[in-house]
Structure formats: C-alpha cells, structure tokens
Amino acid sequence: MVTTYLEFEKPIEEIVEQITKTKEIADQGGVDMTQAIEDLQAKLDAAQKEIYENLTPWDRVQVSRHPDRPYTLDYINAITKGDFIEMHGDRNVKDDKAMVGGMGSIDGQTVMFIGQQKGRNTKERTYRNFGMANPEGYRKALRLMKLAEKFNKPIVCLIDTPGAFPGLEAEERGQGEAIARNLFEMVTLKVPVICVVIGEGASGGALGIGVGDKVMMLENTWYSVISPESCSSILWRNWDNKEKAASALKLTAKDMLKNKLIDGIIKEPTGGAHYDPEAMFKKLKTELKRNITKLSEMAPQERVDARIEKFGAMGVYSN
Amino acid sequence: MSWFTRKMKGIVTPTKEKKETPDGLWYKTPNGEIIDTKVLEANSFVTPTEGYHERIGSAEYFEIIFDDNKYKELDKDLKSGDPLEFEDTKKYVDRVEATMKKTGLNDAVSCAYGKTSGQPLVVACMDFAFIGGSMGSVVGEKISRAIQYAIKKKCPFMMISKSGGARMMEAGFSLMQMAKTSARLTQLAEAKLPYISFVTDPTTGGITASFAMLGDINIAEPRALIAFAGPRVVRDTVGKDLPEGFQTSEFLLEHGFLDFIVDRRELKEKLEQVMRLFAN
Numbered sequence: 024m025v026t027t028y029l030e031f032e033k034p035i036e037e038i039v040e041q042i043t044k045t046k047e048i049a050d051q052g053g054v055d056m057t058q059a060i061e062d063l064q065a066k067l068d069a070a071q072k073e074i075y076e077n078l079t080p081w082d083r084v085q086v087s088r089h090p091d092r093p094y095t096l097d098y099i100n101a102i103t104k105g106d107f108i109e110m111h112g113d114r115n116v117k118d119d120k121a122m123v124g125g126m127g128s129i130d131g132q133t134v135m136f137i138g139q140q141k142g143r144n145t146k147e148r149t150y151r152n153f154g155m156a157n158p159e160g161y162r163k164a165l166r167l168m169k170l171a172e173k174f175n176k177p178i179v180c181l182i183d184t185p186g187a188f189p190g191l192e193a194e195e196r197g198q199g200e201a202i203a204r205n206l207f208e209m210v211t212l213k214v215p216v217i218c219v220v221i222g223e224g225a226s227g228g229a230l231g232i233g234v235g236d237k238v239m240m241l242e243n244t245w246y247s248v249i250s251p252e253s254c255s256s257i258l259w260r261n262w263d264n265k266e267k268a269a270s271a272l273k274l275t276a277k278d279m280l281k282n283k284l285i286d287g288i289i290k291e292p293t294g295g296a297h298y299d300p301e302a303m304f305k306k307l308k309t310e311l312k313r314n315i316t317k318l319s320e321m322a323p324q325e326r327v328d329a330r331i332e333k334f335g336a337m338g339v340y341s342n
Numbered sequence: 343m344s345w346f347t348r349k350m351k352g353i354v355t356p357t358k359e360k361k362e363t364p365d366g367l368w369y370k371t372p373n374g375e376i377i378d379t380k381v382l383e384a385n386s387f388v389t390p391t392e393g394y395h396e397r398i399g400s401a402e403y404f405e406i407i408f409d410d411n412k413y414k415e416l417d418k419d420l421k422s423g424d425p426l427e428f429e430d431t432k433k434y435v436d437r438v439e440a441t442m443k444k445t446g447l448n449d450a451v452s453c454a455y456g457k458t459s460g461q462p463l464v465v466a467c468m469d470f471a472f473i474g475g476s477m478g479s480v481v482g483e484k485i486s487r488a489i490q491y492a493i494k495k496k497c498p499f500m501m502i503s504k505s506g507g508a509r510m511m512e513a514g515f516s517l518m519q520m521a522k523t524s525a526r527l528t529q530l531a532e533a534k535l536p537y538i539s540f541v542t543d544p545t546t547g548g549i550t551a552s553f554a555m556l557g558d559i560n561i562a563e564p565r566a567l568i569a570f571a572g573p574r575v576v577r578d579t580v581g582k583d584l585p586e587g588f589q590t591s592e593f594l595l596e597h598g599f600l601d602f603i604v605d606r607r608e609l610k611e612k613l614e615q616v617m618r619l620f621a622n
Binding site: 334 | 551
C-alpha cells in the first residue's frame with residue numbers, strides 16, 4: 024500500500040483518489056461504476072507509464088529513497104518465504120543493526136544474505152542508524168561471507184545505504200580498514216557472489232559489500248562515489264545544484280551499465296518497486312536463481328579470475 | 343650548528359632542476375621557526391628542531407628512497423580521459439589540463455622501479471598537488487600496473503598514499519578504482535610479495551578505505567591526518583569538538599591500524615630493514 028507520493032507522482036495520487044471516491048459512490052448508492060473505474064484504472068496505468076518512463080536522474084534518486092520502498096529484510100523474507108535465520112554480531116565489538124545477514128533458502132538452495140537495513144519510522148530509522156553501517160557492520164558482513172565460503176553457499180548482497188557511518192567511534196574502530204578489508208577479501212571468495220543495489224548505493228559504504236561476480240542495480244536506484252547533495256555542496260558550495268549533480272554523476276543504472284561499471288539492470292514494476300512489491304520480489308528471486316545457477320557452473324578459480332579481470336578493466340584513460 | 347649537518351648519508355640532493363627553491367628563500371614552519379629552504383631540502387623536508395613533515399611530492403620521495411636517485415618511471419604517459427564529460431564550475435578536461443601545466447605531472451600518482459639500499463622495489467607515490475591527490479581512472483590504472491610490474495619483477499611493492507580520496511569528477515569510475523586496486527593487491531598477495539603501505543599527510547576517504555589500510559605492513563609519517571571521513575564531516579555528525587590528536591598517525595597506531603610511525607629522515611633505513619626481514 025503506497026502511503027507517500029513524491030512531487031512528480033502528484034498526477035498519480037490524484038487519479039488514485041478519484042478511483043477511491045468512485046468506489047465509495049458505487050458502494051453507497053448501489054450504482055454500477057465498473058466502467059468508470061476501469062477507465063480511471065487505464066488512466067492511472069497510462070499516467071504511471073508516462074511518468075516512470077521519463078524520470079530524470081534526480082527523480083530516480085528520490086524513488087530509490089521512497090519511504091514505501093521495500094528494504095533488505097523485506098526482500099529476504101519474501102524470497103525465502105520466511106525460511107531465514109538472521110545471524111548477529113561481528114564476534115568482536117557488537118551487533119550492527121544497520122547491517123543484517125543470515126542464511127536463508129531460495130526454493131531449497133541455502134544462500135547467505137547480507138545487506139544494509141533501513142528503518143521505516145523514526146524509531147526504526149534510529150535503531151537502524153539510517154542504514155549507515157559502522158566498522159562492525161562490515162566485519163559482520165565479512166564473517167558471514169567467510170562462513171558461506173566455508174560451507175560452499177552462494178552469497179547475495181543487497182545494497183541500500185546513504186553511506187558508511189562517519190562517526191567518531193567508527194573512525195576509532197577503523198571504518199576505512201573495515202571497508203578496505205572487505206574489498207580485498209571479496210575479490211577472492213571461492214563461492215558465487217551476487218550484489219544488487221536495491222535502493223541507495225553511496226560510495227565506499229556501498230562498495231564494502233559490493234564486490235561480486237555479478238553486480239546489478241534495480242532500475243530506479245543510484246550508485247556513485249558521492250550523493251548528489253554532497254557533490255553539490257562540495258562543487259557548488261550549496262545543496263541547490265543536486266539535480267545538476269545527479270545528472271553529472273551519471274549515477275543511474277542505465278549510465279552505470281553503459282560505463283561497464285555494473286553487469287546488469289533488473290527492471291522494476293511500472294510505478295517503482297514500492298508500487299508493486301510482490302512483483303519486485305518475484306522478479307529479484309528469478310534473477311538471483313538464474314545467476315546462481317549460471318555462476319555455479321564455473322570453477323571457483325575461474326570465478327575469482329573473472330572477478331579480478333572485470334574490476335581490473337574498469338576505468339577510462341589514454342596512453 | 344648541528345642542525346646544519348646532515349644526519350643521514352645517501353640522501354644527498356644535488357637536484358638543482360628538481361625543486362623550485364631558489365637560493366636565499368626562507369621557510370617558516372607552522373610554529374614560526376624560520377629556516378633556509380636549502381636546509382629543509384637537505385633534511386628530507388623535515389624541520390630540524392620540530393620534526394614537522396612538510397608535504398612533498400613523488401619526485402622528492404623517489405629521491406629519498408632510491409639509491410643515487412636512480413629509477414625507471416613507469417607508465418608516465420597515462421593521461422586522464424573524460425568519460426562522464428563532467429562539468430561543475432569548470433570543465434573536468436580543462437581542470438586536468440590546467441593542473442598538468444601547473445604541476446608538470448600527468449596525474450596524481452607516479453610509479454617507479456629502482457633499487458633502495460641495493461634491493462629492487464616498485465613504488466607508487468601520490469601527488470597531493472594534483473587535484474588533491476584524488477583517485478580517478480588513471481591513478482587506479484597506474485597503481486594496478488605498478489602492482490603487476492612488481493609481480494613480474496618478483497619484488498616488494500610500496501604505496502605512498504597522500505590523497506583526499508576519490509575523484510568526484512569521475513564518479514562511478516573513481517569509486518570502482520578502490521575495488522580495482524584491491525583486486526590487484528590480491529594477486530600480489532598470491533605471489534607472496536610484501537606490500538608496504540606508507541601513509542602520509544593527508545590520506546582520507548576512498549584511499550583509506552582501500553589500499554592504504556591493506557599493507558602487509560602499514561606505516562605512517564608522524565602527525566599525518568589519516569581518516570575515512572574527514573574531521574569536518576565527523577564533527578558535523580557527532581555535533582561536538584573532536585578530541586586532541588583525533589585521526590592522526592599516533593591515534594591510528596594507538597587504535598591498532600598501523601605497525602609503526604617513521605620519521606621521514608629514517609625512512610630509507612627502516613625500509614631496508616623491513617624489506618630485508620621479509621626477504622631473508
């Protein structure tokens with residue numbers, strides 16, 4: 024159930040309201056409004072298609088942060104049909120609530136799921152630290168990856184973060200080292216690793232669980248070295264140029280694929296993942312299954328070599 | 343006159359053409375000490391009494407490290423592309439062009455192969471003067487190639503970090519250089535060749551979150567700023583003043599992220615010891 028409409032979604036909201044009203048009239052007066060509702064529904068579909076086919080990069084950034092959008096645990100619970108055990112702690116400092124993980128079953132195949140978790144209301148958001156992990160979050164993620172490697176289970180990383188947490192204790196405990204270690208270790212993991220940006224993919228905080236055989240982005244997500252707001256404030260000294268920054272950063276799935284920085288795009292339902300979460304869950308599950316099967320056909324060393332060559336080839340320069 | 347005599351042998355600097363420090367110029371240290379620039383240069387750009395480490399570039403580090411300042415520079419001609427046609431207040435291509443002219447460098451890292459205390463070594467050294475030492479495609483590629491060169495020559499690899507982080511104008515490309523360089527480092531590790539990470543002032547952001555913290559041995563210059571999130575960002579996050587010495591080399595050593603801190607004037611000796619202990 025969509026509860027919030029973004030600025031550019033206002034026409035959609037209006038039609039939805041009309042449909043609700045028409046239905047009310049039909050219920051109260053016993054009048055047959057089937058035709059009217061059908062017409063409105065068609066109008067809604069058309070409006071959604073029209074709006075979602077013409078999203079600007081900044082619009083997409085907003086969709087990626089939509090408060091009704093499914094988060095990591097929503098995907099995991101839906102894809103495993105609840106057959107999932109969440110595992111906690113980095114065995115060192117504490118349990119980071121912004122990074123979740125555990126073993127779950129995709130139609131009988133055990134998979135290690137890892138991802139940043141955001142909260143849906145103020146209390147939850149604080150509890151999840153807005154999806155910004157501390158070093159112990161990255162170390163928990165690495166612990167689970169190593170566990171998956173030991174028991175030969177494929178790894179699925181769901182990325183959704185506005186960045187690694189820039190706090191005092193995070194620095195004390197080595198935020199940089201924690202992310203760096205993950206990059207290094209993920210390169211040589213012997214099991215298939217699939218990473219999917221399901222919301223925000225901000226910088227090193229995203230990449231810290233983002234090195235895989237197959238890195239994909241959902242259609243309405245973003246992935247870059249910096250958020251458009253921060254980019255705007257650094258380059259133009261204010262937040263007013265965030266739209267411009269969003270375009271300049273080429274942070275959409277389409278641009279990232281074009282620049283060969285990701286391996287694929289997973290289409291979202293018209294109106295975004297939040298408009299039809301069930302369809303989105305199903306789509307992601309299909310993609311995960313397909314890729315796990317395909318990657319499992321390769322030998323471990325073959326996968327590692329391909330991973331190194333893939334990331335090794337990223338960049339544009341002239342001799 | 344003890345400050346006038348060189349403490350170390352082997353870093354004699356006869357490079358008139360190297361550093362733009364004409365005779366008769368004086369250098370003022372942060373604490374107000376005034377010394378001759380020539381004295382500073384002869385002292386590895388460390389102020390004699392305070393031990394303040396002036397920021398220096400790759401050419402100066404190479405001169406300190408390599409025997410008789412003899413080395414072969416690697417992939418010197420690699421230059422930046424403009425994959426995103428990035429433009430803020432200035433076009434990225436123009437910014438790069440202007441920086442190249444100003445610094446005489448092609449990008450923010452220089453790589454070299456040579457001998458230090460008789461032992462072969464590949465060094466990749468960042469230049470802060472080049473757009474804040476930021477890492478874009480060229481930096482990532484040159485470091486990657488330097489690592490591969492070390493594998494080919496079966497010698498240790500040393501990274502001298504000095505950078506504000508990723509180069510925003512290359513957005514996604516610059517982010518992926520973190521993964522790229524880390525991927526190449528796994529190959530160095532596979533070949534069982536030592537990786538010496540030498541962290542200098544300042545090293546922040548994506549550099550700290552990739553190769554700078556991945557050394558088999560992590561060392562740093564005294565009092566260098568080493569951080570993931572810069573002090574300003576952290577201060578804004580926590581909403582209070584930061585403790586004294588926060589995010590300095592000494593702070594990182596205390597929290598377990600460095601093996602030791604080395605004075606630049608003793609760098610070469612220490613490097614010899616590290617390499618010898620790994621090798622024998």
